[in-house]
Amino acid sequence: MQKYEKLEKIGEGTYGTVFKAKNRETHEIVALKRVRLDDDDEGVPSSALREICLLKELKHKNIVRLHDVLHSDKKLTLVFEFCDQDLKKYFDSCNGDLDPEIVKSFLFQLLKGLGFCHSRNVLHRDLKPQNLLINRVPSREKVGDGGRGGWVLLQVVTLWYRPPDVLFGAKLYSTSIDMWSAGCIFAELANAGRPLFPGNDVDDQLKRIFRYPSMFPFTLMILDPMDTLLGTPTEEQWPAMTKLPDYKPYPMYPATTSLVNVVPKLNATGRDLLQNLLKCNPVQRISAEEALQHPYFSDFCPP
Numbered sequence: 312m313q314k315y316e317k318l319e320k321i322g323e324g325t326y327g328t329v330f331k332a333k334n335r336e337t338h339e340i341v342a343l344k345r346v347r348l349d350d351d352d353e354g355v356p357s358s359a360l361r362e363i364c365l366l367k368e369l370k371h372k373n374i375v376r377l378h379d380v381l382h383s384d385k386k387l388t389l390v391f392e393f394c395d396q397d398l399k400k401y402f403d404s405c406n407g408d409l410d411p412e413i414v415k416s417f418l419f420q421l422l423k424g425l426g427f428c429h430s431r432n433v434l435h436r437d438l439k440p441q442n443l444l445i446n447r448v449p450s451r452e453k454v455g456d457g458g459r460g461g462w463v464l465l466q467v468v469t470l471w472y473r474p475p476d477v478l479f480g481a482k483l484y485s486t487s488i489d490m491w492s493a494g495c496i497f498a499e500l501a502n503a504g505r506p507l508f509p510g511n512d513v514d515d516q517l518k519r520i521f522r523y524p525s526m527f528p529f530t531l532m533i534l535d536p537m538d539t540l541l542g543t544p545t546e547e548q549w550p551a552m553t554k555l556p557d558y559k560p561y562p563m564y565p566a567t568t569s570l571v572n573v574v575p576k577l578n579a580t581g582r583d584l585l586q587n588l589l590k591c592n593p594v595q596r597i598s599a600e601e602a603l604q605h606p607y608f609s610d611f612c613p614p
């Protein structure tokens with residue numbers, strides 16, 4: 312720990328506080344993430360350490376670099392590349408207006424990072440704006456602290472970016488979990504920071520997904536209150552749904568409205584891509600690789 316000089320606190324994570332710090336030798340600025348471990352735990356589980364060491368090898372320009380892992384008795388400190396801000400803070404600073412080209416560029420970079428993780432069988436599982444880090448110049452987005460794998464600690468994770476299969480208790484996670492989250496983040500980008508499905512609990516979350524937007528005041532003005540977006544999935548659309556551990560039936564809301572009303576600033580190809588990310592049936596959800604080939608990006612020049 313003597314290697315780093317702690318500067319200010321930059322964030323509060325699920326597992327502990329994040330500090331800005333300086334490498335005393337190289338003067339490099341980094342982000343230190345202290346991982347809290349339960350007192351009655353016997354230090355760091357070796358499985359967790361093994362996974363973190365795997366993360367160290369995950370090198371991609373759209374994935375936050377994990378420089379180092381410092382491990383002493385019961386403390387674990389992760390040394391990350393420092394980024395200017397996260398997407399949540401960026402939304403707060405953009406005053407409800409995001410250039411369509413920036414939206415496209417952010418989604419592209421998110422999909423690039425995800426595609427890289429997924430090709431190595433690493434899932435992120437907790438994608439949300441606070442976990443997407445941005446370097447201002449040249450607006451480069453990075454997927455933060457990806458792939459916790461099976462490392463489960465007590466945490467309050469937001470439901471807003473969670474797919475219906477996981478909300479219904481699916482235990483077998485696959486890459487499709489991140490693709491749903493990417494869809495929610497895409498819609499949020501297109502609406503300059505307005506979350507798509509801000510549910511209060513699991514039941515409310517599912518209702519919003521199936522029945523949106525009749526419970527979502529800001530769109531009521533544009534939409535008929537009887538309009539729904541995705542609609543409740545039918546057995547035909549998603550045969551495995553009723554067999555999920557926490558499945559319970561919901562009223563059969565039909566899919567009626569088009570995404571035009573939900574993401575008015577997004578163009579037609581963007582809406583088509585979004586529709587393919589927001590498939591309730593995880594099997595039908597588009598992959599990161601496929602999404603990058605989507606016509607939405609045909610006129611995009613990667614930086």
Ligand code: ADP
Binds near residue numbers: 442
């Ligand atoms: P967790 O995902 O475990 O809840 P995070 O890694 O997202 O915690 O950290 C919480 C916050 O700290 C982030 O939302 C971000 O604002 C800030 N932060 C985390 N890592 C970095 C980093 N590498 N550079 C800059 N800020 C960071």
Ligand code: MG
Binds near residue numbers: 324441442
């Ligand atoms: Mg986070």
